[in-house]
Amino acid sequence: MISINNLSYLIGGRALFDNASLHIKPKDKIGLIGLNGRGKSTLLRLIDGEYQPTTGDISKSKDCTIGFLNQDLLSYQTNDSILTVAMQAFGRAVTLQQNIDKILKQMEVNYEDSLVEKLTKAQEEFEALGGYSMQSDAEAILEGIGFKTTDLSRPLKEFSGGWRMRVMLAKLLLEKPSLLMLDEPTNHLDLPSIQWIENYLRGYEGAIIVVSHDRKFLDNVVTSTVEVSQQKLNHYAGNYSFYLEEKQLREEIQKNAYINQQQQIKQTERFIERFRSKATKARQVQSRVKSLDRMDMIEDVVDDSVVMNFKFGFKQKSGRFIVELDNISKAYGDLEIIKDSSAQIERGDKIALIGANGKGKSTLLRIIAGTEPIEGDRKEGFNVLTGFYAQHQLEALNVENEILQELQQAGSAKTETELRSVLGCFLFSNDDVFKKIKVLSGGEKSRVALAKTLLAESNFLMMDEPTNHLDFLSVNILIQALQQFEGTFVVVSHDRHFVSQIANKIWYIEDYQIKEYPGTYEEYVDWQENRKITAPKVTEAPVAAKKPKEGKKKTPDQAALNELKKLQKELDTVEGQIETLEARKPKLEAEMADPSIFADFNKLQEKQTAYDNLEKDLSEAQEKWEELAERIDELSA
Numbered sequence: 001m002i003s004i005n006n007l008s009y010l011i012g013g014r015a016l017f018d019n020a021s022l023h024i025k026p027k028d029k030i031g032l033i034g035l036n037g038r039g040k041s042t043l044l045r046l047i048d049g050e051y052q053p054t055t056g057d058i059s060k061s062k063d064c065t066i067g068f069l070n071q072d073l074l075s076y077q078t079n080d081s082i083l084t085v086a087m088q089a090f091g092r093a094v095t096l097q098q099n100i101d102k103i104l105k106q107m108e109v110n111y112e113d114s115l116v117e118k119l120t121k122a123q124e125e126f127e128a129l130g131g132y133s134m135q136s137d138a139e140a141i142l143e144g145i146g147f148k149t150t151d152l153s154r155p156l157k158e159f160s161g162g163w164r165m166r167v168m169l170a171k172l173l174l175e176k177p178s179l180l181m182l183d184e185p186t187n188h189l190d191l192p193s194i195q196w197i198e199n200y201l202r203g204y205e206g207a208i209i210v211v212s213h214d215r216k217f218l219d220n221v222v223t224s225t226v227e228v229s230q231q232k233l234n235h236y237a238g239n240y241s242f243y244l245e246e247k248q249l250r251e252e253i254q255k256n257a258y259i260n261q262q263q264q265i266k267q268t269e270r271f272i273e274r275f276r277s278k279a280t281k282a283r284q285v286q287s288r289v290k291s292l293d294r295m296d297m298i299e300d301v302v303d304d305s306v307v308m309n310f311k312f313g314f315k316q317k318s319g320r321f322i323v324e325l326d327n328i329s330k331a332y333g334d335l336e337i338i339k340d341s342s343a344q345i346e347r348g349d350k351i352a353l354i355g356a357n358g359k360g361k362s363t364l365l366r367i368i369a370g371t372e373p374i375e376g377d378r379k380e381g382f383n384v385l386t387g388f389y390a391q392h393q394l395e396a397l398n399v400e401n402e403i404l405q406e407l408q409q410a411g412s413a414k415t416e417t418e419l420r421s422v423l424g425c426f427l428f429s430n431d432d433v434f435k436k437i438k439v440l441s442g443g444e445k446s447r448v449a450l451a452k453t454l455l456a457e458s459n460f461l462m463m464d465e466p467t468n469h470l471d472f473l474s475v476n477i478l479i480q481a482l483q484q485f486e487g488t489f490v491v492v493s494h495d496r497h498f499v500s501q502i503a504n505k506i507w508y509i510e511d512y513q514i515k516e517y518p519g520t521y522e523e524y525v526d527w528q529e530n531r532k533i534t535a536p537k538v539t540e541a542p543v544a545a546k547k548p549k550e551g552k553k554k555t556p557d558q559a560a561l562n563e564l565k566k567l568q569k570e571l572d573t574v575e576g577q578i579e580t581l582e583a584r585k586p587k588l589e590a591e592m593a594d595p596s597i598f599a600d601f602n603k604l605q606e607k608q609t610a611y612d613n614l615e616k617d618l619s620e621a622q623e624k625w626e627e628l629a630e631r632i633d634e635l636s637a
Contacts, residue, residue: 001026001064001178001207002047004233007056009039009046016042018231019056024179028207031218031240034228036443036471040211043228044068044181047209067177069185073168082159082167083152086138089174093131096122134174141170144200146193146357162188173200182210186217187468190357191494213471215240215497230299251301258298268292312485314459315582316575317622318347319382319629322460322488323368325514328376330363337363339512340376347381347459350482351490352503352521359509361492365462368490382629387458389466394445399438403428403448406437410452419455425477426451442469447477454481461489467498496521564632571628574621581618588614 002024009017016039024030032040045051047058048068060066078085087094103119126132142152145166156167165188172180180201186194198220201208212218218225218240225236225243236243268288275281322345330337337360345351345368353361366372369388370380397406407419414422423433426447437445446469453461467475475498482489482502490507493499499506499521506517506524517524588611597603 001061003059004047005057005059007046007058007233008054009042009051010054011042015231017233020231020233022226022233022235024207024209026178026207027205028209029201029204029221029223030207030209031222031225031243032209032211032228033213033218033225033240033243033472035473036441038228040228041070041183043233044070044183044209044211047179047181064179065175065177066179066181067172067175068181068183069165069169069172070183071165073165076164076168077157079155079157081153082142082147082156083135083138085156085167086142086170086174087134089138089171090129090131090134093126093129093134096126096129097131100126138170138174141173141200142167144193144196145170146190166193169197176204177206179207179209180204182208182212184211184213184469186212186214186494189494191354191496192356194494213467213475214495215472216495254298255301258300261295261298265292265295312454312481314385314457314487316383316385316459317626317629318384318459318488319632320347321345321379321381322347322349322384323381324377324379325367326377326379328367328374328378330360330367330372330374336512338367338374338509338514341513343507343514343516345488345490347488349488349490350502350504351507352499352505353490353492353507354494354499354521355508361509362464364507364509364514365464365490365492369462382632384460385456385458387453387456387461388463389450389453389461390464394442394449397437397445397448399436401437402434403437403440404433406448407452407455410455414455422451422455425481427474427477443471443474446470447474450478450481454485459487461485461487461491463489463491463493465492465494467493467495567628567632571625571632574625574628577621578618578625581614581621584614585611585618 004020004022004024007017007020007022008015032043034040042051046053048066100119100122103115103122107115107119130137139149139152143149147163147166156164159167169182169185172182185197189197194214194217198217201210201221208221210218210221220239222239225238225240227234227236227243227247236246238246268291272285272288275285278285324345325341325343327340327342329339329341331339353364355361363372367374367378369386370378398409401409403423404416404419407423408416420433423429428435428444428447437448440448446466450466453463466478470478475495479498479501482491491499491502503521504519506519506521508515508517517527519527588607591597592604592607592611597607
């Protein structure tokens, strides 16, 4: 259907593709993957004809039609209803419908045979094109990807960019092109809509190429994977999980072949060097020189994986309870979001807040943050330091700053070396750290904003769709960072792989109540499946997320108040001790690294003893602080 042969494409002298080839057959379902900036979206535009190859060619069969969903469609606006926009997919059928209506109007006063003949022909073609079911088909797809029935008559311009993208996706699906190209289709979809699209694409009769960083989506939809790597299109005959296994096997084979070839080259070079000056060996030397010149060089394996070698911590532990919500309610006019619901977040909770769009996830996140007015009580725990990440954090970046400069201004006391180490974890190395924010891609800005959030040394993080616009490698970095994070967090995400890797509790809103499943995402999915078949055991059923103790709060007596003041004073003293000890620690480390001290065994031993004692005192002070904080929490309850 489509044949890409010896494709090369240059941008400013840099090759995105070099002698790359790919063949797309009817009914192929291809996942196009690779790191950001490697040319995935560019390849789709080359196939669509928007860009032209530098060399090579892209040939298409005559009957091949292409539908392309890309981020440029976000800017499209019109006063037409979203149903009307979606039905533009039936261009010829819509035109016939208008003609049929005109003919019927004329026949109210004119019964000429010619009009009857025109009507008959128009109706026959209209029926052949599926005209009588086009509105119901459009409604089914729009509602399948998340629109309510009442939304269908609303003008497109009233919707946000993400919802407009859904309308354009619906239009493409209704057009049913020979090749459907989707660039990050899940970025603007909630979980139910993603699952609906998965089911639809699995049964799609044409070919599909989808660019996505949603591993679960790729596993459920594609039957082959093409990786854009080293200017080539590398084909794997399976879904994303198959690709991971097959790539590891290929790299092992390539690595062994590379090592063997390098050994052969060294042996040959040693022979040449040793016998170069011997006349009796001249013919053999010349033969080996020629063999080296003719040798097809095997490239070493490029390891794209990144292991997080920086631990994101915080200066102060929070108390046992982070946030308590007691009988809260939230509504926007007649639209109820939460009603008389209670929940509790404890230190160490790793919560994924999931569910369909419009159910109140972002609202609940703002309630937890204390920025959304509510009915009921919200109580924040002791010593909670909150960090918040959402897409608007990207807009808050100073576009004139360099990346390193942006992190230096984030309030962190870390040295430039430490900040460079952090940026290295987020794929900014060497001179990359001096790039201006304004020249970065959306994914790169996301990584900078995430690094700033994690450097804030907050002990409680709230993150709203943090994986949007991140490639596989960047998502893996974020997973590692959150797995190492010893504090508490609540994450809103529709990325099932991401959630399965980082959450130990699942929250969702059902019947206007905050519900909690006390386990991993896989366990939650299994529970939901079993729930559809049979009633779950009482011990397995999620309940309203940990209610605070009910009943009237007792008025603290004077003795309790005195005790609270005493403990608070003691806590302040211990905090001062911790700050003093932490300030002494880098000085001792610097002294131990001093060459004059390092060379003197006695002095070095003295400093080492002092350092060990400081570590012990710091550990004891931190344990004491935690005991006091928990005691204060208990008395304050």
